Amino acid sequence: xxxxxxxxxxxxxxxxxxxxxxxxxxxxxxxxxxxxxxxxxxxxxxxxxxxxxxxxxxxxxxxxxxxxxxxxxxxxxxxxxxxxxxxxxxxxxxxxxxxxxxxxxxxxxxxxxxxxxxxxxxxxxxxxxxxxxxxxxxxxxxxxxxxxxxxxxxxxxxxxxxxxxxxxxxxxxxxxxxxxxxxxxxxxxxxxxxxxxxxxxxxxxxxxxxxxxxxxxxxxxxxxxxxxxxxxxxxxxxxxxxxxxxxxxxxxxxxxxxxxxxxxxxxxxxxxxxxxxxxxxxxxxxxxxxxxxxxxxxxxxxxxxxxxxxxx
Numbered sequence: 001x002x003x004x005x006x007x008x009x010x011x012x013x014x015x016x017x018x019x020x021x022x023x024x025x026x027x028x029x030x031x032x033x034x035x036x037x038x039x040x041x042x043x044x045x046x047x048x049x050x051x052x053x054x055x056x057x058x059x060x061x062x063x064x065x066x067x068x069x070x071x072x073x074x075x076x077x078x079x080x081x082x083x084x085x086x087x088x089x090x091x092x093x094x095x096x097x098x099x100x101x102x103x104x105x106x107x108x109x110x111x112x113x114x115x116x117x118x119x120x121x122x123x124x125x126x127x128x129x130x131x132x133x134x135x136x137x138x139x140x141x142x143x144x145x146x147x148x149x150x151x152x153x154x155x156x157x158x159x160x161x162x163x164x165x166x167x168x169x170x171x172x173x174x175x176x177x178x179x180x181x182x183x184x185x186x187x188x189x190x191x192x193x194x195x196x197x198x199x200x201x202x203x204x205x206x207x208x209x210x211x212x213x214x215x216x217x218x219x220x221x222x223x224x225x226x227x228x229x230x231x232x233x234x235x236x237x238x239x240x241x242x243x244x245x246x247x248x249x250x251x252x253x254x255x256x257x258x259x260x261x262x263x264x265x266x267x268x269x270x271x272x273x274x275x276x277x278x279x280x281x282x283x284x285x286x287x288x289x290x291x292x293x294x295x296x297x298x299x300x301x302x303x304x305x306x307x308x309x310x311x312x
Contacts, residue, residue: 002307011277015255016051019265027262049292054130054270059087062134066305075113089294100127103158117160126237128159133274221246230261241271251276251284
């Protein structure tokens with residue numbers, strides 16, 4: 001399990017870092033000059049191997065989970081990140097999404113983490129999805145209803161709308177299938193059945209569920225690249241990450257495909273990278289990338305501490 005945790009946390013951070021220098025570039029620009037490896041500077045003028053708020057908040061979550069499950073402690077870590085650069089790649093914040101910023105500001109003012117996340121339709125950026133992956137290691141043995149409850153709680157600290165929560169649920173249900181050793185195509189078919197069944201049992205809003213049709217009713221793998229969007233909308237990020245995973249055969253190809261979709265490159269890379277690391281393992285991540293990633297020693301230490309908690 002330690003290697004699985006290591007592959008997942010390094011996987012998401014490396015995918016993120018690959019995307020940071022080209023965030024906001026269009027797909028057409030990246031088709032002309034694609035990312036093929038780790039670079040630096042660019043969009044945010046950050047040194048090579050720098051990851052963004054995506055990984056910072058994922059690490060804040062993992063840090064808290066290494067001590068047990070506490071929404072208050074998760075919220076405290078998020079506040080410390082925004083105010084002090086806690087778990088920043090270089091101990092500072094250089095990027096933060098609007099919904100995440102507003103939610104953390106509410107926490108700073110004393111709002112409960114049960115009420116801090118944006119609940120409106122316009123609050124469905126990908127800021128909940130980008131950081132949710134570490135939760136899989138602490139909920140993997142829970143019944144599905146309890147998994148959903150904890151996913152909802154953790155996502156809703158910043159993003160409380162059903163669409164964001166359900167996107168995180170689909171993502172982690174797919175991750176759980178991978179964690180259980182299922183081949184990715186079988187894992188995908190399995191979650192189509194299980195998630196649709198869970199949604200029906202819980203009588204979720206049919207209009208909301210229709211929005212997930214390309215994932216849950218169709219086959220997202222078969223969509224043309226031009227039909228895959230890669231901006232900051234949570235559903236688009238979920239679709240893009242699954243599409244990249246299902247249409248590639250190794251870690252490097254998955255994250256490079258994600259980043260080269262353009263637009264929100266760091267988050268698409270991060271969300272895809274977490275899954276790809278989980279799927280293919282730590283040894284499949286190019287060593288040149290792991291050596292260049294910021295705070296590699298700190299990430300390794302975090303992996304070890306999360307492992308000790310998970311294995312208790």
